[in-house]
Amino acid sequence: YSDKVERPMEDMAFFRALAWLHLVLFVAATYFAYLLSRSITQGLEVVGNAMKGNPEDGSSNPHQVAWRSKDEIGQLVDAYNRMVQQTEENAKALANAEKERAWREMAQQVAHEIKNPLTPMRLMTQLHASRAAQLTADEVRNFSESMLAQIDAMSAVAGDFSELAKISNGPLRPVDLATVLRRIQLAY
Numbered sequence: 225y226s227d228k229v230e231r232p233m234e235d236m237a238f239f240r241a242l243a244w245l246h247l248v249l250f251v252a253a254t255y256f257a258y259l260l261s262r263s264i265t266q267g268l269e270v271v272g273n274a275m276k277g278n279p280e281d282g283s284s285n286p287h288q289v290a291w292r293s294k295d296e297i298g299q300l301v302d303a304y305n306r307m308v309q310q311t312e313e314n315a316k317a318l319a320n321a322e323k324e325r326a327w328r329e330m331a332q333q334v335a336h337e338i339k340n341p342l343t344p345m346r347l348m349t350q351l352h353a354s355r356a357a358q359l360t361a362d363e364v365r366n367f368s369e370s371m372l373a374q375i376d377a378m379s380a381v382a383g384d385f386s387e388l389a390k391i392s393n394g395p396l397r398p399v400d401l402a403t404v405l406r407r408i409q410l411a412y
Contacts, residue, residue: 267297271304330385337381341374380411 274289288308291301352359352367359367 264297267291267293267301271301274304274308334381334385338378341377345371345374377411 270289270291274287288305289301291298348367348370352363
């Protein structure tokens with residue numbers, strides 16, 4: 225009888241040891257799965273944080289991500305870094321195109337402002353040249369004053385354009401807006 229009682233006790237000790245072994249294996253497998261999933265998601269987290277921007281420097285622009293591994297996450301990071309680089313290059317190209325477009329528009333405006341006084345100057349000169357023998361001193365004086373006013377207007381446009389070209393080269397300085405507006409009002 226004592227053999228039968230001891231045997232189930234041995235079985236119980238075996239099952240208890242087996243249960244502890246299963247528990248240890250389950251905890252170890254869970255920890256290993258956690259580490260494995262963490263290593264997989266870490267790359268995605270790094271890319272996600274880079275896409276959000278770097279809150280430490282106050283930037284909201286995406287940055288290149290450093291990743292040493294050449295696994296699937298590494299391939300994703302490489303593709304992301306290429307996309308960031310391409311985006312930066314496109315942004316620079318767009319900024320340059322906008323700058324060129326602005327200069328082109330400004331050049332067209334300056335050409336228009338210079339051509340405006342040329343047409344009346346040409347017409348007045350042709351008219352006075354055809355009537356040169358019949359002109360009075362007052363007509364010659366009025367003609368000269370009109371020509372000088374048109375030349376001054378063109379000179380002002382050229383001077384303003386020259387000043388505009390100097391803006392990017394020199395330091396910024398405060399401007400009295402009221403004075404500038406008065407000058408513009410007096411010119412027109």
